[in-house]
Amino acid sequence: MQSYDPSGVESKWQEAWGKARAYSADVAKAKKPYYNLVMFPYPSGDRLHVGHWYNFAPADTHGRYMRMKGYDIFEPMGFDAFGLPAENHAVKNGVHPDAFTDKNVATMIKQLKRIGCMYDWDAMVNTSKPEYYRWTQWLFLQMFQRKLAYKKEAPVNWCPSCQTVLAREQAQDGTCERCGTPVIQKPLNQWFWKITDYAQRLLDGLDGLDWPEKTKLMQRNWIGRSEGTEVHFAIDGTTEVLKIFTTRVDTLFGCTFVVLAPDHPLVEKITPKNHWGAVHAYREETKKKTELQRTDLNKEKTGVPTGAFAIHPATGEKVPVWIADFVLAHYGTGAVFADAHDERDFAFAKKYGIPLKPTLKPESGDDGPVRRLEECFTGDGVLYDSGQFTGLHSAEARKKITAWLEDEGKGRNVVQYRIRDWLVSRQRYWGAPIPVVYDPQGKPHPVPEEHLPWLLPTDVEFKPTGESPLKHSAEFKARTEKLFGKGWTPEYDTMDTFVCSSFYYLRYVANSEQRTANSEKKPARVPRTAYRLIDPEIERKWMPVSMYIGGPEHACMHLIYARFVMMALKDFGFASHDEPFKKLVHQGFITNKGAKMSKSKGNVVSPDAFIDRHGSDVFRMYLMFMGPFTDGGDWSDTGIKGIDRFVQRVWRTLSEKVNKKVDQDEPASARALHEAIKRVTESMDALHFNTAISALMECLNVLEKGSGISLMTAQTYIRLLAPLAPHLAEELWEMLGGKGFVIDQPWPAFDPVLLVSESMTIVVQVNGKVRANIEVSARASKDDVLTAAKENENVKKYLTGTPTKEIYVPGKLVSFVI
């Protein structure tokens, strides 16, 4: 008897699947579409790592399971190929990013094929190719046309090392997401996409999504809706009006000063000359600080008075106007009114000797310390010294004061969002060029659609200089002048790669339709998607993605951009759905000795050696057996042996013990098999691959002990195994004379009758302690069971006296209380 040798078997079946085009979906004809998607990888030059496998293999197992359940699976794979690493590599080694990317994609495809996933390679996308990025640019034009793309000068996050701007999401902790360099603020004229227009819809849409609650919550926080009041303060001696957003208008009467962000536009207009020196110096000081320094919470708050005064809208008092960098320019209106009921205002006022006036007291308890300004009370309470609102509770006061302000024309109820418009410009080479040209007056014009793809020029230096490398392309300038006229210049910035990945799921489907049409025998059919982002009928059928699997790190980036783009496309009339991803699941992280695997730490585990020795089936099953796939886990290579043994045992048992002459299994075997069908099905539905595997192991343990296995049972077992160990299952299926591919077989159903055994084991408890296990007939009544329980010797020992309570849980246990 030969042991199972995966190397030959796995390549044999990978070839056979490929030859039969077993995984090419016909998206136009499919009846029960199921779009099984994983987040596409970046094609780095490195080998596939454990993290890739941990994402792709279980996702593929899910797809295979759904296929056997009768769905038409579409499972594409592609490459998010634009981005900094290829460009940095180009800078270092002088190889063009395109050549470098091509090489990486080719090796990555080879490696991906070894996993043995059901990828429909006909549908592949590569975001760095003109046939793809023409759609990235097309999307920009759509946004531009509807004024959702706009250019503005704004202080932006700038990474001095990468020499480019970053979206807020890419500079979250004040450092560059890629290189960790502290980010600085720099005023630049940049392209933005108006995601803020969709804030409320992005928020509302979350309720209907089958996503992890945690991810939804993160998006809710990111969108950051808050309802409050905009209060208008006139500036003394000017016609200027300062608008201030607050959620605590109940403390309005306690306002003794107002604070502007240093870069608030009013500062220049209202600061009297004699204060300008100090104000200017403070603003310059702020500019020099990095985002990290500026937002350091432990830092003592600083500020300077502007010398201007604002008129309190309710009392008419004059209150001083300060600037301070704890007030953020980009939230609310970039200004706050300060009072005694906010920790920051309280501390700031004490530091600079600004008077405070408490107007709120707790509903109960001693408010002495608050009145004496020894304590800062920030909760809701009861108002005093607040004019006609005195005596009201905070919540009530907020409503009444807002209404009063509205009547007086001094304020209104408003909703604020924390989310900011999406900065899509990048001063880098390796990205999709923004399809905009400027006339000699500097006015931007969209590049007409017939000129798409607006090609990325190749005659450039890659060194980042802070300006877009495209600026140095002679061809790019010449092309623009030739098409649009003398003095016209192209936009030199490229797009954030998150734009590329915001709609790729649509292009997969379009590609698949196109290639299928192209590969059909005559008469040639013109693919419906050839000149469209996607055919509307096919979009309606395949969207939203049925299952989207990828890492949680994209919660507030890719996953929010893609939702925004999908909503916009629907509004533009190119799609019929609001949401791109119906169900979302995050795989967990695989760590090594508790630490995140990274190249710089040198603790990356390469799957290669394990694949060579054990094969893809064993490796992917081991990853799935480690624990729940949403949890991730710490890598250890000792346990893989267990799966290897399991595979060998399956092989041995099914090649030695199958008796084709028998069609009736021993009862134990039959029960074990049907128990396995039930449990594997439940586990697969829940994506609990670890328990699916253990159910198969338990079943095998029983089958091994029996004297023989019927062909039927063997084939059913192989079908249960097929999504988890696809190659092994095909080989066994063929060996036992199965027709076609096992992956085309239906998923087995269990027979509940076979799950019921003749007898049942009942646990007997006395006063909550287990005293016996008794065997009774499966048909025994409550009285039978109770009688049998009382007759048990050990139970008798403890059953001293008449039970005050007799509990019987059918089929499970008896509990006596005495």
Add this chain to the structure above:
RNA sequence: GCCGGAGUGGCGGAAUUGGUAGACGCGCGCGACUCAAAAUCGCGUGCCGCAAGGCGUUGAGGGUUCGAGUCCCUCCUCCGGCACCA
């Protein structure tokens, strides 16, 4: 600081609506095969006991219940996210 999630053997982890905690696997121990080792197979693996049986137990403490890993309260620890958001 705020918001989430999680704490179960030596290890990874199982456990329907509250119903035999520790399935399955790793590791370890003993045995078989072998000149030997590896591989494989068998048995064992919370504690005490030859056994029958007894006892303990799911981060800590308390509560509800005939019965709690599961429900409620208090606390501890770890992980993830947000963080001057007015």
